[in-house]
Each structure stands twice: as C-alpha cells, then as structure tokens.
Amino acid sequence: MDVSSIHYVIDTFFLLFAAVLILLMVPGFAMLEAGLVRSKNASAVLTGNVMLYAITSFVFLLWGYNLMFGGSGFFLNGVAVEGYSAYAYFLFQMAFVSKTVSIMSGGVSERIRIVPFMIFAVLMSGFIYPMVGNAIWGGGFLKEVHDLAGCTVIHSVGGWALLAGILVLGARRGRYGKEGQVRAIPASNIPLVTLGAMLLWIGWFGFNGGSAFTISSVEKADLVGLIIVNTNTAGLAGAISAAFIIYFQYKKLDITMILNGALGGLVAITASADVVGLWEPIIIGAIGGTLVVFAVPLFDKLKIDDPVGALSVHLVNGIWGTLAVALFADFSLLTQLKGIALTGLFTFPISYIAFVLIKKMIGLRSDEEHEYVGLDLEECGLEAYPEFAKSKV
Secondary structure, three states: HHHHHHHHHHHHHHHHHHHHHHHHHHHHHHHHHHOOOOOOHHHHHOOOOOOHHHHHHHHHHHHHHHHHHOOOOOOOOOOOOOOOHHHHHHHHHHHHHHHHHHHHHOOOOOOOOOOHHHHHHHHHHHHHHHHHHHHHOOOOOOOOOOOOOOOOHHHHHHHHHHHHHOOOOOOOOOOOOOOEEEOOOOOOHHHHHHHHHHHHHHEEEEEHHHHHOOOOOOHHHHHHHHHHHHHHHHHHHHHHHOOOOOHHOOOOOOOOHHHHHHHHHHHHHOOOOOOOOOOOOHHHHHHHHHHHHHHHHHHHHHHOOOOOOHHHHHHHHHHHHHHHHHHHHHOOOOHHHHHHHHHHHHHHHHHHHHHHHHHHHHHOOOOOHHHHHHHHHHOOOOOOOOOOOOOOO
C-alpha cells in the first residue's frame, strides 16, 4: 500500500468516526428536550426527534447534498471528493443536516403537531439548509465567511427558522399571564437533561474536529487536536460563567442554566475553533454562557416562548460566534456580518411563510384540549410515564 492510499484510509476513518460522534447528538437533543418539557409531552418530543433525523437525512441523501455541493440529479452524483471516500464525506455532511431541525424541535415543543413539523423539516433539509450551506461551504457568494462547523450555516439557520415557528405558533397555554408575568414551567426530568447535554458536548468534538476533514499529516493532526481542545475549553468557560452569574443573582445553582451556558459556549466557538489559540476560547465561551443567561429572560419578556432556551443557545450564540471570528482572528468583520445578515434575511422570511402556509392548509398547533392533556396521547397514542400522575397545566 502506497503512502497516498494510507492517507486515504486514515482520513476516511477519521470522517466516519467524526460522523458517528455527531450522530450521538441525535439522542443528545432527544434526551435534553424530553427532560426539559413536561412529562405529558415527552413521547411526542422523542418521536419528533427520531422522525426528523430520518426524514432530513433521507431528503439530504436524495437531493439536498447535491444542491449544497453542486452535484447533479439525485443521490451523490456529480459531487467531487478527493483525498477520502466520497461515501464517508457524505455521511459526515448528512450527520449535520438534522441538527438544524433538532435545534428547532425543543423550541416549538409542547404545542406543535408532529406531521406539520415534519413537512417543514423537508423544506429545511431539502432547500433552506442546502442553499445557505452552498453559499458559505459550497463555494458560493459567501465563501469568504469563515464558519468552521456552522455557527451560521447550522446554528443561526436553525435559530432563525425556530424564531419564525414560535412567532406563528404562539406561546404555550398559561405560559404568560394577562399582566405579562411569566409562569415558570419546570423541567420534568433533570437527569435526562444532563445526559442529553453531555451527549451533545461529546458530539461537538466530532462536529468541530471533523470539520478539519483530514488528520493524516502532522500539521492536520495538530489542527484537529487544537480544534477539539478549544471546543472543550469554550464549553467549560460557558458553564462556569453561567454558574457564576446565576449564583450571584439567585444564590442558587440551576443545573439547566449551567448546561445551557455550556452549550452556548460550544456554539460560540464553532466558527473559530481552528483559527484561535488556547486563551481566546475562554473569552468566547464565557461570553457565550453569559449571553444565554441574559437572553433567556429577555425572550420571555418579549413573550417568545422557547421551552428549552434554544434561541438563546443557538441563534444568539450562532451570531456571536460568527462575529468572534473577526474579533479574535484575522478575518473581515464586514464579511462575517454580511454572512450573518444575509443568512437571516434568507432563512427567516421563507420559514415564516412556510409555517403560515402549513398552518392555513393543514394546521400547525394542537388544539387547546389536547395541549391540556398532553401531546403524547394525541400524537403518539402512548405516554412516556403512564404510571405517574402528571400535571395538566
């Protein structure tokens, strides 16, 4: 076996391994969201996560991948890949696509019906995500935007679409009082939330590290190591900053906010982990965790009901992380801002119109009675916790 063949095998294995780590984020999102919603909606959230992974991956296989990377026809036709297996590269890219809708899943939970949401998932994986990905990663007109693993392409796209969905859906029944007061709806299963967040954290090493694509040279191996260390550092800083702030505010350590702070830090470093040193991720991640703590109550003040804090974690920090590239590395701030603005101007209106059309044609939200009882029985015909008495509010 010659040297080029050895490089090919090593880099192919690296991509496959990274893809598997990213796929760990599927149960990560599912566990996080199932733990944060009320027990009467857990089965619906889990079903939605499984179905969106299956549907978005299937659509991406059929035509989304080709649309994103300039192929022709269906399946993998016409996408040129060199240095590693085309199948491994596709699997790696396919592992990304469901994350854009997974970001949305928790934010619209406890009132959205599964089938209409899956219709939107087809639009996201078959058009919105591939078009943004083509513009930035596929050599399109935003190719100068530096976005290593998707602060904008994945997190901001999912966040803008989620914002549109929440505005069309409205808040959960009873979430906000007539005088604007916010009614707390506690998480149903903190151990599941913790498990889900930690699975996401581990998956991020494949998410960011795999975006180097190759590891078969000394320089590339060092780069992958740097990316993964920086990714972890930003997550640590996000968790610590969130913990400090909420303890200072309330003299309590809220594990859900600490975990969201960590996720905010992980999102924030996703664009720049390959172009910064070891100290910059501390600042980027700490600011990410801080933004989450302050963004969650801000969205509630605006009566934008996000049960899992996905807007604060993904949209806010997707924007911050894309800006951080220019602030901490040698990249154009104007170019990064252009990527942020055009992505929002493309994703939000299309998503809003799509949700309005789905709402008018087949309905989007569960009716008040089923929302009161819980979506598990209406949508899935079974309950996640049938032996337990559940809150009906």
